[in-house]
Each structure stands twice: as structure tokens, then as C-alpha cells.
Amino acid sequence: MNNRISELRKARQMTQQELADALMVTRQTVISLENGRYNASLLLAHKIAVYFGLTIEEIFLFEEETTCSSN
Amino acid sequence: MLIKLISCAPDFETTIKRRTRLLQGLAVLGVIGLVCYATLVPNSSLPDFVQGLYAGVSCGLIIASAIGLARVAWLKKHPEAWKKAAIQNNDEREWAVSSKALQTAALATFFLSVAAMLIVAPFSLAAFWALWGEMICFALILLIAAQVYARIL
Numbered sequence: 102m103n104n105r106i107s108e109l110r111k112a113r114q115m116t117q118q119e120l121a122d123a124l125m126v127t128r129q130t131v132i133s134l135e136n137g138r139y140n141a142s143l144l145l146a147h148k149i150a151v152y153f154g155l156t157i158e159e160i161f162l163f164e165e166e167t168t169c170s171s172n
Numbered sequence: 173m174l175i176k177l178i179s180c181a182p183d184f185e186t187t188i189k190r191r192t193r194l195l196q197g198l199a200v201l202g203v204i205g206l207v208c209y210a211t212l213v214p215n216s217s218l219p220d221f222v223q224g225l226y227a228g229v230s231c232g233l234i235i236a237s238a239i240g241l242a243r244v245a246w247l248k249k250h251p252e253a254w255k256k257a258a259i260q261n262n263d264e265r266e267w268a269v270s271s272k273a274l275q276t277a278a279l280a281t282f283f284l285s286v287a288a289m290l291i292v293a294p295f296s297l298a299a300f301w302a303l304w305g306e307m308i309c310f311a312l313i314l315l316i317a318a319q320v321y322a323r324i325l
Contacts, residue, residue, distance in 0.1 A: 127263045129265065
């Protein structure tokens, strides 16, 4: 799942640490989210959406994933 | 990490209270171990290394809990460090990492126990049955936990 967190953060001229403090998560979590290595929970995704004043769908770009259960 | 997983709570204040109680419990265990070492062990026929194990584990528990309690006391006096620790404690990625690490450790322990059981069987039946019991316990806990979580989640 891709997301626009990095783009939105840069547009607001924020550092990863500032965003992490605002979301009450560690900087490492912000880095992992931006790199797409970690998928946020619904709760964190909502927190991020509220922070940027957007909807979850506008930040997180869902893609159809092929998994064993979805075949 | 284990203490973190055991003492988890929705808010950091409760987590710290639980952690403090857990550390105090560990310290009491250490003291009990030392009392046993001082009173019961000298009159027993235990081999030297087992006697040493009593003293070592007991001292280890006391030192580890003392360090943990000192850290808690330090956190309470430093609001900035407290805030940082709270964020780290409640961070969902940190939980995911701990959870994954615990899963990996549990699986590795299980399969290593199977290997150890096959290796030690010709040398020690007691060790074989101890490992067998450990694996049965693991499987039972896994089944019970799956049933419980299936109802909760």
C-alpha cells in the first residue's frame, strides 16, 4: 500500500520528528510509513488523516493485493 | 521486551504501575532465592553448579529489578524522558516489532526443542521427557490462547 505521507509532510515543511511528535509515534514509525515498509493501523491512519485534514483514501492509496485468501 | 509485553496497558501511567509491581515481584523472587541459597542449599546434596545457579539467578533477578525500578524512578523525575518513553511504549510499530519477535522466538524455541529432544533421547530420558512436556505445554497454551482470542477478537 502506497501513501502520500512524505509528500504531505514536505508540503508542510515538517521534519519527520515533528510529524512523529504530532502523531505521538516514534520517528522510526514515520520513516517506515513513508517507505511503505509498515502499514498503519486504522487508528493511526485516521489520526494521520485528521492531522492533514484529508480523508484516509486521499492519503493511503489502496491497491488490490493478491493473497492466498483473496484468490 | 517481555516485561514490556506483560505490563502493557492502554495508558503509560498504568503500564508503569504494572511494571513497578512486576519488578518488585521479581525482586521478591530474587530474595526468596537468596534465602533458599543461604538456608536450604548448604544442607542439600546439590552439585556445586546448581548451588551456584541459585545464587546467580537470585542476584541476577535482584540486580535486574533494581535497575528497572531505578529507571522508573528516573522517568518520574524527568517529564521529557517520560513523554518519550510513553510514545515509544504506545507506538504501534514498536508493538508490531515486539509481537513479530515473540512469534519468531516461540517458533524457533518449539522447533529447537524438537531437535533437542531427538538429540538428547539416547543420552538422558529425563531431559527427553522434560522437552516433551515443554512441547505439550506449548501446544496446549497455543490451542487455549487461540480459543480465547477467537472469542475476544
